[in-house]
Amino acid sequence: MAKRQIPVIVLAGFLGSGKTTLLNHLLGRSGGTRIGAVVNDFGSIEIDAMSVAGQVDSMVSLGNGCLCCAVDTSELDGFLEKLSRPAARIDVIVIEASGLAEPQELIRMILASDNKDIVYGGLVEVVDAAEFAATRATHPELDRHVAIADLVVLNKADRIGDEARRDLLGTLAELSPGTPVVPASYGRIDPELLFDRKPREEDTAAVRQLSFEDLHDSDEDDAHDDAPTCHDCHDGCDHGGHLHAAYESIEFVSAEPVDPRRLMEFLDSRPEGLYRIKGFVYFGIAGHKHKFAVHAVGDFLRFYRSSWARAEERLTQLVLIGRGVDAGALRAGLERCRVTEGEPLAEEHAMWGVLRYAQA
Ligand SMILES: Nc1nc2c(ncn2[C@@H]2O[C@H](COP(=O)(O)OP(=O)(O)OP(=O)(O)O)[C@@H](O)[C@H]2O)c(=O)[nH]1
Numbered sequence: 295m296a297k298r299q300i301p302v303i304v305l306a307g308f309l310g311s312g313k314t315t316l317l318n319h320l321l322g323r324s325g326g327t328r329i330g331a332v333v334n335d336f337g338s339i340e341i342d343a344m345s346v347a348g349q350v351d352s353m354v355s356l357g358n359g360c361l362c363c364a365v366d367t368s369e370l371d372g373f374l375e376k377l378s379r380p381a382a383r384i385d386v387i388v389i390e391a392s393g394l395a396e397p398q399e400l401i402r403m404i405l406a407s408d409n410k411d412i413v414y415g416g417l418v419e420v421v422d423a424a425e426f427a428a429t430r431a432t433h434p435e436l437d438r439h440v441a442i443a444d445l446v447v448l449n450k451a452d453r454i455g456d457e458a459r460r461d462l463l464g465t466l467a468e469l470s471p472g473t474p475v476v477p478a479s480y481g482r483i484d485p486e487l488l489f490d491r492k493p494r495e496e497d498t499a500a501v502r503q504l505s506f507e508d509l510h511d512s513d514e515d516d517a518h519d520d521a522p523t524c525h526d527c528h529d530g531c532d533h534g535g536h537l538h539a540a541y542e543s544i545e546f547v548s549a550e551p552v553d554p555r556r557l558m559e560f561l562d563s564r565p566e567g568l569y570r571i572k573g574f575v576y577f578g579i580a581g582h583k584h585k586f587a588v589h590a591v592g593d594f595l596r597f598y599r600s601s602w603a604r605a606e607e608r609l610t611q612l613v614l615i616g617r618g619v620d621a622g623a624l625r626a627g628l629e630r631c632r633v634t635e636g637e638p639l640a641e642e643h644a645m646w647g648v649l650r651y652a653q654a
Pocket residue numbers: 307308309310311312313314315316342392393394449450451452453478479480481570572589590591596
């Protein structure tokens with residue numbers, strides 16, 4: 295009997311749409327199915343990888359830059375090779391693209407791979423229900439991403455009303471006729487939509503879209519008729535057609551605690567172009583020594599309390615992603631948040647501003 299090939303699913307979606315949340319949901323709900331995860335962070339601090347690690351035995355991280363622009367695909371090939379070795383006993387591989395990746399480039403890399411043990415498993419595009427209309431207006435490329443998706447997850451459904459939901463479903467149906475669209479909150483979709491291993495006759499229409507054999511057999515060129523202008527990405531184009539061409543990421547690491555009031559001032563006055571902030575913060579204040587994950591997506595801001603691992607260094611690590619922003623001013627703003635040597639930590643009530651945005 296022919297050896298079963300391991301499907302490789304690309305999980306894409308604009309910055310902050312909920313890819314990592316969805317991936318963690320899949321990892322938590324995979325039952326006996328072993329998932330190998332490849333996480334591609336845009337910034338050099340691998341926040342996504344850190345958010346996924348611990349949930350999965352097999353994860354590799356491709357940090358610092360969009361994978362879709364990798365001139366040399368050998369790193370990805372190497373990881374896929376590692377994950378597809380029989381000893382890893384992986385059933386399905388999920389590549390979480392960076393929020394600025396061009397999914398069609400990733401798909402091409404997978405289709406071009408010489409690895410006989412893997413097969414392209416489809417594109418899942420995560421759409422942020424609350425932000426999609428605005429993001430689309432500035433990034434028409436997103437329409438193309440939705441158009442080539444095999445499954446669209448309309449995530450953050452909890453953040454919109456019924457009318458907006460109907461409108462969005464209509465828009466998505468126009469952009470990608472016939473493609474299944476699954477509304478979800480916090481990425482909670484049925485994992486079977488992605489890695490159904492039932493015989494094909496039993497498949498529903500939605501699952502058939504993601505049938506791995508179907509996708510593998512489909513003509514690559516047909517699937518990418520609307521490919522971006524940057525067709526020869528691996529041969530040194532300037533990626534001008536890519537979403538991330540205008541974006542930059544700014545990293546901040548501090549071993550000193552961060553002052554909550556100064557951080558809130560910084561966050562409250564963040565410039566419009568600064569679309570995404572993610573990372574972890576250490577305030578060091580009595581009663582609030584948790585590891586605070588922070589996420590900003592557009593106007594949305596949340597802190598989430600979690601625990602530090604036993605020997606984990608208490609570090610603040612932030613990645614800011616934006617366009618048209620003054621990177622120097624942002625860095626200087628973050629530097630001011632550090633509690634400098636000899637400076638006393640703020641009193642407990644200085645945390646109130648942060649706690650207003652903390653998930654209960
Ligand atoms: N209200 C709401 N928030 C969500 C939902 N899904 C994700 N979030 C939040 O949105 C923020 C971003 O989620 P992530 O999963 O990190 O998004 P991402 O697409 O991986 O982000 P990038 O890697 O930066 O592109 C986090 O604060 C999540 O908790 C949802 O369905 N509803």
